[in-house]
Amino acid sequence: MLDEAKRRRKAAKLISVVEHFLGRDAGLTGLTVADIGCSAGFIADELAAAGAARTIGVDIDVPGLRAAHQRFAPRVGFVCADGERLPFADGSVDVIVFNHIYEHVVDPDAVIAELHRILAPTGVLYLALGNVYGIIEPHYRLPFLSYLPYPLADRYVRATGRADHYHERYRSRSGLARMTSAFTVWDYTFSLLAEPSRFAGDADVPAAVGRLPLPVLRALGPIIPTFLWVATKHDTPPAGAALVSPPELVHRGPGEGAVGIRA
Numbered sequence: 001m002l003d004e005a006k007r008r009r010k011a012a013k014l015i016s017v018v019e020h021f022l023g024r025d026a027g028l029t030g031l032t033v034a035d036i037g038c039s040a041g042f043i044a045d046e047l048a049a050a051g052a053a054r055t056i057g058v059d060i061d062v063p064g065l066r067a068a069h070q071r072f073a074p075r076v077g078f079v080c081a082d083g084e085r086l087p088f089a090d091g092s093v094d095v096i097v098f099n100h101i102y103e104h105v106v107d108p109d110a111v112i113a114e115l116h117r118i119l120a121p122t123g124v125l126y127l128a129l130g131n132v133y134g135i136i137e138p139h140y141r142l143p144f145l146s147y148l149p150y151p152l153a154d155r156y157v158r159a160t161g162r163a164d165h166y167h168e169r170y171r172s173r174s175g176l177a178r179m180t181s182a183f184t185v186w187d188y189t190f191s192l193l194a195e196p197s198r199f200a201g202d203a204d205v206p207a208a209v210g211r212l213p214l215p216v217l218r219a220l221g222p223i224i225p226t227f228l229w230v231a232t233k234h235d236t237p238p239a240g241a242a243l244v245s246p247p248e249l250v251h252r253g254p255g256e257g258a259v260g261i262r263a
Helices: 004-022 042-049 062-072 108-118 150-159 173-179 189-194 214-219
Strands: 032-036 054-059 077-080 093-099 119-130 184-187 226-232 248-251
Touching: 004 042, 004 093, 004 119, 004 189, 004 226, 032 042, 032 108, 042 054, 042 062, 042 093, 054 062, 062 077, 093 108, 108 119, 108 173, 173 226, 189 214, 189 226
Parallel strands: 032 054, 032 093, 054 077, 093 119
Antiparallel strands: 119 226, 184 226, 184 248
């Protein structure tokens, strides 16, 4: 979370995904954007630099927020708040970033419900979601850690000297689909893997993976470590240009039908 260069690369990737979904070529100009779980504020700062009219970083880490405020205010506003009780009006945020956060919170379903509440009718929610079946657990760099029952996972991290307990709680793709069932969700995972340079993902996609044929990439889908999804309240399709691997519909939510997106 404190690797500034890496966080800014992630910001470039997620901004390019959001831009494609919205069919924009002018960044986030004119939009209200919130980074939920902003940590040191590097991604929030990049969101502001992409032209957002208002950028808010939200976290519960008071020292981290204080440091982020000292460095990035007033371009970015920072708020200490619980993800289950966000201090935003209904439908007031155009773009929400929820980047590798769900596995850390006590009740991710409640947080997702709160994100649904604050998302604008024409807004988008960017989701980077870890997969329980990713082979290497990203926080402890241990193989198959997230596959284990929690008591065994605790023993594993203690035996390797990485931690006293394993706190992260990952879900499968089907579990994540259930978690986001109030939204219509589009999957950009293979879009990025097929064209990493198109989405500023060259640094995150190993060269060997980028050279694999698309059918092989799809065959590896069950163990892909991270899913990249874009969610909306309504049945709104991606508005960007054609891709080698177009975004795939994960599911449609119970919204009120298709609406135009804010360009």
